[in-house]
Amino acid sequence: MDINVLTIDSARKLVESREVSAVALAEAHYAQIAERDGVIGSFLTMTKERAQKQAERIDRMAEKGDPLPPLAGVPVGIKDVLMTRGERTTAGSRFLEKFVAPYDATAVQKLEAAGAVCLGKLNCDEFAMGSSNENSAFHPVRNPRDTTRVPGGSSGGSAAAVAAGFAVATLGSDTGGSIRQPAAFCGVVGLLPTYGRVSRYGLIAFASSLDHVGPLTRTVKDAATMLEVIAGRDTMDSTSANVPVTKYAAECGREIKGLRVGIPKEYFGEGLDAETREAIERRIDGLRKAGCEIVNVSLPHTEYAIPVYYIVATAEASANLARFDGVRYTTRSAQAKTLADMYRKSRDEGFGAEVKRRILLGTYALSAGYYDAYYLKAQQVRTLLTRDFQDAFTSVDAIVTPVTPTAAFKLGEKTGDPMEMYLSDIYTVTANLVGVPGISLPCGTNREGLPLGIQILGKHFDEATVLRLAHAMEQEQL
């Protein structure tokens, strides 16, 4: 058994046939973590007792010959912005260093109900704010493909863990690219479900109109299987949609001939690295040869997406993070004498620089006199961005773009200038602003051997087509 290449199906088969017990499978992963995560830094907390209990339960079922659930015995990791009952849940923040979650996030609960073995909690940028994982209050994560480089962010730990053989699949969250960009940097698959497709109950909120929960995996089919498990309406999240859950895994392998694939010219302009462009163009050629109709489309407001995103996301963050006030969530400054002191000093001590920067920007954008100029304006341009997609989707079934302008950059390369870091999200933020699903999958490597990614965006609630195309691309090495 080579745990570095296990998929959900192959892991489950090992457990079902009792060739390897779920307990042994979890132990093999913990051994690899112990050996290599000192360098990578993807885990913040191990949940060994929880994993052991679950693995034993699965092994008892396998022993009795009971039918096993879809993720039986599959070792997974959870981004530390998702609540895990009785386990520390930090959101990568000093503020929540000692916070113990009082309940399970719905996505976590569904994974475990489907038999997954949760190994631990994964490192991320503080409150999911970042594109490199360098904003974790605890330690950065290193890219397993080149440890001098970042794994991407904010779900950097989730991507690195899959790439390094620490878990077969992980959960991440994506507010502006935080699943897809690290997936591209680490050479794994990352899926952004439609807004409302997956419950966010138990997700520590960053920007509520943009936050999504989704999987990171080694294969497209694994992403489909994970989505099938976690998707669906949840009475605990009134923004989760009442839309039937497709058998996503069964979409993998379906014919792609005749699908219309849009190529938006705005995503292939200045700033896109030449090797990434070539790799993507090769895949587009492959789709054409496989019988897809390639259509040039335009998403004319693309260049405005970053400014819109950094207003909307920070405005929502400034409201969501107001709850961290020194009263309820573990941290209170020992220096606080008065109530006002308690708020200020607790937040000062608990939050890192990027979180403060975003709270300030968001508060500024919402403050009297600036609301119309910034927040209202951004929401109006957001309407224009959604119209771009509505128009494009009248003539195509899916859209293919890059995920990132370049392959993974070096640690420290972009920490000096926040705007430069923000611009690395240029191809990913729009999907969040308009709520459409997307996937990032590997499309080869550059001359330095670093993974490159390709993104497929789909219509609302049409993850099926996205997965179908992605699977074909992955299988044919198109």
Added chain:
Amino acid sequence: MKVTEKDVAYVADLANLELTPQESTRMVADLNSILGHIDKLNELDTSNVEPLAEVVSAFAGGEGSQRFAYAQRPDVVKPGLSREVALSNAPDTDGSCFRVPKVIER
């Protein structure tokens, strides 16, 4: 529009953040750099464009909001977190309530 030290101090006050003088200087520079980029939005005439607040109802030919119709549910009391659990992460409690520093000075 240039953000000044005074603006940053005002916004920090609204957001209940405390900034050291060094942090404040850095924030002035960062906010100006970011807002400089955001000013690009002024290139667009949006006088007749409705602001978008929620993506899904804007989509899917009007059926969007129906997907969320169940969000209106019967007003039935269901068990929530126990008091003990709800207080378990609090920095200070009296066993039944959160405890905070004195609000009114006399």
